Amino acid sequence: MEKKVLLGNEAIARGAYEAGCHVATAYPGTPSTEILETIARDYREIRSQWSPNEKVALEVAAGASVSGGRALAAMKHVGLNVAADPLFTFSYTGVNGGFVIVNADDPSAWSSQNEQDNRHLARAAKVPMIEPSNPQEAKDFTKLAFDLSEEFDRPVIVRITTRIAHSQGIVELGERQEVPVKPFVRNPQKFVMLPAHARPRHVFIEEQHKKLKEYSNRSPLNRIEWGNKKRGIITDSVAYQYVKETCPDDSVLKIGMVWPMPDDVIREFAAGVEKLYVVEELDPFIEDYVKALGIPCTGKEIIPICFELTPDIVDRALNGKIKGGAYPKYETNPVPPRPPALCAGCPHGFVFTVLKKLDLHVNGDIGCYTLAALPPYSAMHTQGCMGAGIGMHLGMEKAHGPEMARKSVAVIGDSTFVHSGITPLIDLVYNKGTGTVIIMDNRGTAMTGHQDHPGTGKTLSGEETHTLDLELLVKAIGVKRVVVTDPKNVEELERIVREEVAAPEPSVIISKRKCILIK
Amino acid sequence: MKNVIFAGVGGQGVILASKILMEVAKNAGYDVKESEVHGMAQRGGSVDCNVRYGDRVYSPLIPREEADFIVSLEMLEVMRKLEYLAPGGRLIVNTEKVNPAPVQTGAMQYPPDLREWISKNVKNALFVDTSGMLKEVGTRKALNIVMLGILSRDLEFTREQWESAIKSLVKEKFLDMNIKAFNLGREYN
Known part of the structure; x- marks a missing residue:
C-alpha cells in the first residue's frame, strides 16, 4: 500500500475515511481543526460540516449514529466541555452506527485557555478512550x-x-471499507432517556464496561515490550515515544486503551519488573489507577504535572541526565520575545484603540482579539471561555448596579457569538441588563484559520448557504439599540461606543469589517 | 538519525520547508517524524519545526544538543533554539531581521551584536544574505525554499530527489519559482 507523510490530524481523517465513516462534524479549535478540513478537502465520501459549536457537532454526529450511520465528531479539549452534556447521555443510549469522538488535549496550553486532562472525562462519562502515540x-x-x-x-x-x-x-x-447505513429502528427504551429508561441503561453500560475491561486486557492496544526488567515504565500517548527515545533498554507497558484500564496486564507487568514508573503528561491518571490496584509506583514525584513533556524532561527524570552547556548563554542583551499579536491593520485593533482610550472595563472572549489583553492595547480585563464575556458583563452589572454598565462593555467575535454568545445576550435582555455588547464581526473564525460559520453564508465544503443575519438576530432577542458600523472609521466608532455605553438599556454594536487575512 | 530544526516567524514558510525535507527522506526509505505548533504562530509569533529521519524515529521532538542542523529564517530566532544544536552542529542563518512586537513599539531593542556573538560562539555557523537570491527569484516568499536549498548541500539527497519532492508538494503554478529558488540556494557559495 501507498505510504504518505501525514499530520496526526490528517491521519485521523484518513482513518475515518477508511472506516467507511458517513458523517463528520466539528467546531474548529486548535489543535483539532485540520481533521474536518482534511475530510472536507480529500474525502468527499464523508458528509462533513462545521457546526455552530461542539455540543451541536456531537449531537449531529449522535443523530447520524443512532439512525445507523458511522459518525465522527472532532473537537479540542475545552470543546468537549461544551459537548459534555450530550456525551454523558449518549454514553447511556449507546450507538447504532459506529460513533467516534476525537478529543484533542493541549498540554502546555499552546493555543488554549487551560491544559485540562480529558482522560478524566472518559472515566466520568463511562466511555472507552483510546490513545494513539503517532x-x-x-x-x-x-x-x-x-x-x-x-x-x-x-x-x-x-x-x-x-x-x-x-x-x-x-x-x-488502506482502502475505504464501504459500510452501509443501517436502518433506523425505533427503540425508545434505548434512545429516549426518560428516567425509567435511563436506569436500566446505566446497568447495561456497567455490564459493557466489564466486557470492555476484558477487551482492554487482551487488546493489542495495551502492549508489554519486555526489556531489562530492573525498570518498568507504564506510559501512554506521545510520552511513550519519549520513553522509547530515552530509555531504550527498559521494559515498557504501552497503554493504548486508557479507559477502561487493563488491570491484568498492569499486574503482570508490575510483577515482572523490579521498580515501576509511570510516565504520563498532565494528571496522574494512570498512576492513581495503578496505586488504587495496590501496586506501588513512581510517577508525579519525578514527572511534572504541569505542561507537556519532552524527551529532555523524561531523560532527566529517569536517567538523571541534564543537558545544556554546549554553547554559552547570550547575556549581553535581553532577547525580545516574539509574542503573537494582532496583525497590522486588523479590524479588532480599531475597536481596542477606542476601548483603551475610553478606559472601559472590557469583558473579552475567545479569539484573536484575546491578544488585546497584552500590550500595546492592554484593553481586556476578563476572559474565560467561549461566550463567557456577555454573561460576565451582566454579572458585573448585577453586582455593582447599572452604573457599572456605564463604564464597561463585552466584546465577542462573530464565530464565538454564534457558538455561545446568543443565550447570554438573551439573558442580558431578559434580566433587564443595560450593558453594551460589541460583536466584532470579521467574517470568519479567524484565530483557527478563517473557517466558515453560519454568519458567513458558506459551508465547510465551500457551498453557498443561508447567511445568518446578526443584526436581525439581536433585534429578535429584544435589543432595540443596534448599530452596525465599520471600525475603520475610528472617530465614528468612538462616538457610537460613547453613546451606546451611556444609554440605560441593552445595546449591541456590530463592528463589521473583514479580517485582513481573508482574501 | 539526522535532526533538523527550522526556525522562523509565522508566515515565513517554515512548515513547507520541513514538509519537503520529510518527503525527500521518506522517498529515500527513511522513517520520518516532525513536530510543529499551529494556532498562535499564525499571528506573527515564533515558529519552529523539528524534522527527524533515520532507520527508526520515536520522539517527534528533538532533544537538547542533538540537532545536526538549525536553519533559521530570521536571526533572532536562533537564540531561542541554540540549546538544541549539537556540539559542532551546523547553523544556517538568514541575516535578515524581522522586528518582534516589543521592538516595533520601542519597548525593547533588537540585540545589535547577535551576529558577532553567534560567530564567536558557534563555530559551524553560516550567515546568508538571501536578498540577492530572492530578488533573482522575484519574490520574498521563496525564502524558505532558498534556505532549504542551502541546507541541501549538506545532506545526502540528490538534486533529482529534492526536485521530485518539491513537485509533489508545491502547487503547479508556483513550481518553477520554487525549483529556481531551491537551486539558487543549492548553488550558493
Missing part, C-alpha cells in the same frame, strides 16, 4: 474505534494531544 496509530486507532463502538454499543473517544495532532509521520494507507 500518526500511523492515529489512523489505525480511529478506524478501530468505529468497530469497537459498534461491537460494544458505546461511543468511543480517541484522545490526541497537540504533539499527536500536529506532528507528522509516515502512514501506510
Whole structure:
C-alpha cells in the first residue's frame, strides 16, 4: 500500500475515511481543526460540516449514529466541555452506527485557555478512550474505534494531544471499507432517556464496561515490550515515544486503551519488573489507577504535572541526565520575545484603540482579539471561555448596579457569538441588563484559520448557504439599540461606543469589517 | 538519525520547508517524524519545526544538543533554539531581521551584536544574505525554499530527489519559482 507523510490530524481523517465513516462534524479549535478540513478537502465520501459549536457537532454526529450511520465528531479539549452534556447521555443510549469522538488535549496550553486532562472525562462519562502515540496509530486507532463502538454499543473517544495532532509521520494507507447505513429502528427504551429508561441503561453500560475491561486486557492496544526488567515504565500517548527515545533498554507497558484500564496486564507487568514508573503528561491518571490496584509506583514525584513533556524532561527524570552547556548563554542583551499579536491593520485593533482610550472595563472572549489583553492595547480585563464575556458583563452589572454598565462593555467575535454568545445576550435582555455588547464581526473564525460559520453564508465544503443575519438576530432577542458600523472609521466608532455605553438599556454594536487575512 | 530544526516567524514558510525535507527522506526509505505548533504562530509569533529521519524515529521532538542542523529564517530566532544544536552542529542563518512586537513599539531593542556573538560562539555557523537570491527569484516568499536549498548541500539527497519532492508538494503554478529558488540556494557559495 501507498505510504504518505501525514499530520496526526490528517491521519485521523484518513482513518475515518477508511472506516467507511458517513458523517463528520466539528467546531474548529486548535489543535483539532485540520481533521474536518482534511475530510472536507480529500474525502468527499464523508458528509462533513462545521457546526455552530461542539455540543451541536456531537449531537449531529449522535443523530447520524443512532439512525445507523458511522459518525465522527472532532473537537479540542475545552470543546468537549461544551459537548459534555450530550456525551454523558449518549454514553447511556449507546450507538447504532459506529460513533467516534476525537478529543484533542493541549498540554502546555499552546493555543488554549487551560491544559485540562480529558482522560478524566472518559472515566466520568463511562466511555472507552483510546490513545494513539503517532500518526500511523492515529489512523489505525480511529478506524478501530468505529468497530469497537459498534461491537460494544458505546461511543468511543480517541484522545490526541497537540504533539499527536500536529506532528507528522509516515502512514501506510488502506482502502475505504464501504459500510452501509443501517436502518433506523425505533427503540425508545434505548434512545429516549426518560428516567425509567435511563436506569436500566446505566446497568447495561456497567455490564459493557466489564466486557470492555476484558477487551482492554487482551487488546493489542495495551502492549508489554519486555526489556531489562530492573525498570518498568507504564506510559501512554506521545510520552511513550519519549520513553522509547530515552530509555531504550527498559521494559515498557504501552497503554493504548486508557479507559477502561487493563488491570491484568498492569499486574503482570508490575510483577515482572523490579521498580515501576509511570510516565504520563498532565494528571496522574494512570498512576492513581495503578496505586488504587495496590501496586506501588513512581510517577508525579519525578514527572511534572504541569505542561507537556519532552524527551529532555523524561531523560532527566529517569536517567538523571541534564543537558545544556554546549554553547554559552547570550547575556549581553535581553532577547525580545516574539509574542503573537494582532496583525497590522486588523479590524479588532480599531475597536481596542477606542476601548483603551475610553478606559472601559472590557469583558473579552475567545479569539484573536484575546491578544488585546497584552500590550500595546492592554484593553481586556476578563476572559474565560467561549461566550463567557456577555454573561460576565451582566454579572458585573448585577453586582455593582447599572452604573457599572456605564463604564464597561463585552466584546465577542462573530464565530464565538454564534457558538455561545446568543443565550447570554438573551439573558442580558431578559434580566433587564443595560450593558453594551460589541460583536466584532470579521467574517470568519479567524484565530483557527478563517473557517466558515453560519454568519458567513458558506459551508465547510465551500457551498453557498443561508447567511445568518446578526443584526436581525439581536433585534429578535429584544435589543432595540443596534448599530452596525465599520471600525475603520475610528472617530465614528468612538462616538457610537460613547453613546451606546451611556444609554440605560441593552445595546449591541456590530463592528463589521473583514479580517485582513481573508482574501 | 539526522535532526533538523527550522526556525522562523509565522508566515515565513517554515512548515513547507520541513514538509519537503520529510518527503525527500521518506522517498529515500527513511522513517520520518516532525513536530510543529499551529494556532498562535499564525499571528506573527515564533515558529519552529523539528524534522527527524533515520532507520527508526520515536520522539517527534528533538532533544537538547542533538540537532545536526538549525536553519533559521530570521536571526533572532536562533537564540531561542541554540540549546538544541549539537556540539559542532551546523547553523544556517538568514541575516535578515524581522522586528518582534516589543521592538516595533520601542519597548525593547533588537540585540545589535547577535551576529558577532553567534560567530564567536558557534563555530559551524553560516550567515546568508538571501536578498540577492530572492530578488533573482522575484519574490520574498521563496525564502524558505532558498534556505532549504542551502541546507541541501549538506545532506545526502540528490538534486533529482529534492526536485521530485518539491513537485509533489508545491502547487503547479508556483513550481518553477520554487525549483529556481531551491537551486539558487543549492548553488550558493
